[in-house]
Amino acid sequence: MLLNPSANRVYRQATAALAAAELTVTAPFASEIAAGRIGAADALSFRADDIDELVLAAQSAHLVTFRQEGDLLRPVDVPDISVLDDDLLTIPKYQGKTNEGFTRLLLHLTLSQIDRPGPLEVLDPLAGRGTTLLAAWQAGHHGFGVEADEKAFEALASYLKTYLRTKRIRHTAQITPVRREGRTLGRRLDAEVRLSEATHDQPARPGMPTLRMSVFTGDTRDSAALYGRKKFDAIVTDAPYGVVHGAEQRDVNAGGASASARGRAGGSGRGGSQRNRSAQTLLTEAIPVWRGQLKAGGALGISWNTHTLSRGRLLEIISQAGLQAHDEGPWRQFAHRVDASINRDLLVAITP
Ligand SMILES: C[S@@+](CC[C@H](N)C(=O)[O-])C[C@H]1O[C@@H](n2cnc3c(N)ncnc32)[C@H](O)[C@@H]1O
CATH class of the missing domain: 3.30.70 (Alpha-Beta Plaits)
Known part of the structure; x- marks a missing residue:
């Protein structure tokens, strides 16, 4: 091969x-x-x-x-x-983008644990500019996201609109404000591609799915509140690579966990002092929330920087949230070096 x-x-x-x-x-x-x-x-x-x-x-x-x-x-x-061209994932180039090959790997490993026909509903609750959501679309699944960084949210929305228009793919895409009890909490992007319909340069493709994407701006720990009762087949996410330098956290891979406080939805009272929280704190608080958003038979796939959080500790967090992580044989062979400050590993867990 x-x-x-x-x-x-x-x-x-x-x-x-x-x-x-x-x-x-x-x-x-x-x-x-x-x-x-x-x-x-x-x-x-x-x-x-x-x-x-x-x-x-x-x-x-x-x-x-x-x-x-x-x-x-x-x-x-x-x-x-693939139901959409490769360039859907390869065109975007920006600092902090998760390598699209790695994103496909994490998505495939996670979905391989789900015994259900597609299209599946995939949530990336740390969506960034949407590499996971685009990979989900390309593989024929629905993509849902939450992202704290407003700029990343906007970049995804504008890229998606331009891409779908340029490729003349039948679609809808709009951003609307999210309101609860008269207050604006943030924004949401809702997009849909109707892949079975003909375009001016491509004949109809009967049997191809209609795929949805929704992304909320906000804090991932509010993901369940943002999505209400909706549950997902899979959660696939690349956690912030925040590296602690003294008391400061730097998100070397993306717009930054520090952006999270700015864009958070819900005004739930968590203050700016919370901005520099470590990956460990974030995942300790977020994974139980995400777990509640998984359907029975669903799976969680997560990648993270082992320099900020050990595999053993993440296994504990996952197991305390009531999920069973694969930790045997080949599942221990995915750790790899990204750069001097990032050694990336992944874990896939299933609902018991
Ligand atoms: C490693 S990046 C994901 C990058 C994404 N896969 C991509 O290729 O664009 C992690 C993302 O988590 C976001 N983030 C960090 N803390 C967050 C929080 N508490 N709530 C929501 N998003 C958060 C960051 O803004 C960043 O975009």
Whole structure:
């Protein structure tokens, strides 16, 4: 299996090991999985009597798979299961963007734990400019988000509108104020793409889904209040990478956790002194809220910086919230270096 090369050099170095662990977790038919190269391309080799082409198609870094016949390699007919073009995720470039290859990996691992047909409802309660939500759309699922940073929210909304208009995809997208008891709490983006309908340069695609996206501005700890009774099949999120420098928190990956106080909804009385809270405090408070937003049979996938929070501590937080995290074998092989201050790991947990 040839692997999609990441534009990001550091992530490219980690890709083969991550893809091997992903295949181990999600493709029970594959054995003897090994990372290697074909020419200059990263590749995985594996042994399989029977392959499931759809499972291969869902691998986040899958490019093309060949079957070995003697000395020759014959391409396997793996379908393209994306419902929107790759550039939906690759066009946005901004500091703090979660690598789209990694986002696809976390999304795939999380959704692989859900035994239910799509389109699924995926919540990213720390949505940033929406890489997870766009990846969910591309894979044919609905995307929902909460984001404290108003600028990130606006950037996602304006990118989405421009993209859908330029590609002439039938859609609606609007921002409206969120009011409760006469007070404005924040804003929400609601968008919908009708993928089955013809566009001027593409024929109708019957059977393609209509996908929804909603994003609220506000604090993730108010996510359940913002979404009311709505529950989600999956929660997939890349937590702030905040690195503590003395008493100051810096969010090296994004607009910053420090933006959270500005955009928070609800006016729930948490003050500015709370801005510099650590990833640990944020996740300790947020994960129980998110857990209440998961449907039975749902799954949580989270990535974070192990320099700010140990895997053991996050496992405790997840288990105290009543979720069961996978922590065996290949599930322990996803940690990788992002830069000098970020070592990223991921955990996927299911509702018991
Ligand atoms: C690592 S970034 C996610 C980036 C996103 N995946 C992307 O590619 O755009 C974490 C996000 O969490 C947001 N955030 C931090 N604390 C928050 C809070 N308490 N409530 C809501 N959002 C918060 C930050 O503003 C940031 O956008």
